[in-house]
Amino acid sequence: MSLREHLAGQRKRVDAELDRLLPSETVPPEMLHRAMRYSIFAGGKRIRPILCLEAARAVSDTAEGVMTAACSLELIHTYSLIHDDLPALDNDDYRRGKPTCHKKFGEAMAILTGDALLTLAFEVLAGVDSARADSRVRLIAELAGAAGTVGGMIAGQVFDLEGEHREPDPLLLESIHRAKTGAMLRASLRLGAICAGADEDQFAALSCYGEHVGLAFQIVDDILDVEESSEGLGKTAGKDAQQHKVTFPAVYGLEASRRMAERERQEAQDALAPFGERAAVLRELAGLIVQRKT
């Protein structure tokens, strides 16, 4: 099976589990449940869930509750996109070529939809029947920390807001991205590692891979924002520059940014050495993330 086929299969399994975890559109409040499903099934690439599943596979053939853990990452990621797109924050009308949640359902509903997905992420982790209670508690602590305010995703959002109209600065740039995307990407690997019962060395190696892949991902994201047309990216491109965001190309220029992404890819792949062939997909994923065009 090719990597592309393998990833398509994983995406399908993740989508089936998300469909199972999300409340039905026929259960009241119907409109809210429709909005949750609209944003979850808006064409996401499921990068975080797949990283989680592959981290587990690098460690062991059995991993209790790993599919639910994978989906909890996508619930958090989607809530963050919905709130980030709101008029008071990035004010984006389109994402992946579709109207954003608040354009489709109104601002009040979009705020509540984000809240609902965030709450559901913890509810599903608490309810994983197959995982032992102490591993469920570890999953929840890890996810909440990565999504939180001390070095986590929400901290990154605030640094990002505060960074607008500031001078591009390497230190600020790193602190934004380590928090904003890095923490959740690293957590994706860690949740998989926890489900698979990784030992300390394996946990550290997968965390290290996650940090480098996270940075590579963000550098490429910034490069694409500069390069891509509005159409290809499915969101309003060049917006970082318009909003005077601190980005890698703004601080280092395009060429140096590309070299940095390559270096991060290499370091991510190096971290996988202890897993040998079990980490083949993770190894290829690091390459895909750097080469992606959207």
Next chain:
Amino acid sequence: MSLREHLAGQRKRVDAELDRLLPSETVPPEMLHRAMRYSIFAGGKRIRPILCLEAARAVSDTAEGVMTAACSLELIHTYSLIHDDLPALDNDDYRRGKPTCHKKFGEAMAILTGDALLTLAFEVLAGVDSARADSRVRLIAELAGAAGTVGGMIAGQVFDLEGEHREPDPLLLESIHRAKTGAMLRASLRLGAICAGADEDQFAALSCYGEHVGLAFQIVDDILDVEESSEGLGKTAGKDAQQHKVTFPAVYGLEASRRMAERERQEAQDALAPFGERAAVLRELAGLIVQRKT
């Protein structure tokens, strides 16, 4: 010690624990942590934490992690107020006589502050050292369910939004309040019961008390909104009517609403019979909730 002194003491202990759980204002992102503390320490009565502590006391003298559980309820309650006050939702400029979070810190920061408190609630529950892992998982599942979209607080918010400009209707009214305030008040009792190791009968009795107290609380809230001046309530009073919200006085009239609140108080107190003197404070609290003037 009088009830008033006892409650003041409980409030002080809750505030000390909240202070311990919230990130310091000197930790970046400083502004966000300041906003979290501003809203948490804005003069709340700590009803939910106190109900939690007293539920535990009705069951046992020892309750692992009950103070943290009590605080997690206040974190969720405060996040819901911050988001509820936003311009896209109830658009309130004042709460408890102080500027609301978005008036003080801006809309973007208020959205993120709510997200942060919601996330922190689950993080602190996952991190309760003193409680066993299976009881921590039960606390998280219970809290997430009560705050969630199927019969929980977020469902209530949506019903409330959808109820504006509809004909006052007893069934709609009940479904709004059972979800909007009832679920979280019931969860307050249940979290205390779980920490104290309540058996099934005790859990059911405290849940029953919580449901009736929750309804009494909401009826009185609706009555106060009609009666109180803007000044006394510390928020813009008479707003329910302006916004055409479905309320108890709108459906049943003031006099019948008062009688309903009394009946709910009585049923709440009746549910406490099995606990005898251990539930003395819960018994008095039900009375206080119905007699309160703010």
